[in-house]
Amino acid sequence: MTDYDVLRVFCAPNGGYGNELGVVREGSVLPDREDRQDLAAKLGFGETVFVDDPERGIIDVYTPTRRLSFADHSCVGVAWLLDVPELVLPAGEVGTRLDGEFTWIEARAEWAPPCVFHRYATAAEVDDLPVPPAGDWIYAWAWEDEPAGRIRARGFPGRGDGVDEIEATAAPALLLTERLGRALNITQGAGSQILTAPQPYGWVEIGGRVFLER
Known part of the structure; x- marks a missing residue:
């Protein structure tokens, strides 16, 4: 191997x-x-x-x-x-x-694959969502603290291939950052953290922690 x-x-x-x-x-x-x-x-x-x-x-x-x-x-x-x-x-x-x-x-937002954004009123609603049926790539999100830019999110790829939810992916976060025009601190999946910040000329910064598993 x-x-x-x-x-x-x-x-x-x-x-x-x-x-x-x-x-x-x-x-x-x-x-x-x-x-x-x-x-x-x-x-x-x-x-x-x-x-x-x-x-x-x-x-x-x-x-x-x-x-x-x-x-x-x-x-x-x-x-x-x-x-x-x-x-x-x-x-x-x-x-x-x-x-x-x-x-x-x-990175640039146009590099990210499209998805459908579903905004909810509270983070608790996002936490309680069932896995939707196969279909659109859905990014469910809600403000945890809007003035601070803190968001609760979950990503459902909708492919029907057994991967019902993606724990941490920044492609939708890239698109959402461009849409909202502000820096975001996102808790996604069960507890992953993604940071973003818009930059001049259509660029967006994406940040996160990395650990070596093996």
């Missing part, structure tokens, strides 16, 4: 929760896209990253079923692992920075 690291991205302050990520640091061992897709399917992580050039930050990202042009939690995780000023993906160049316990990337 090809060597790989396992990270958790967008973790809570105590290091819990977050979304698992597989990273193959020596992408050259599997140069063929079909082989990479096969390995991503076997590993079964939401995303698996192949590092093609660790110094220039060139990476290639796959879900178990397809190749991605941009991947938010993969970029945050690999930015922490490689500590490089930028990452290069098919979608474009992603600026990165480390700031204490948080790792940040800079």
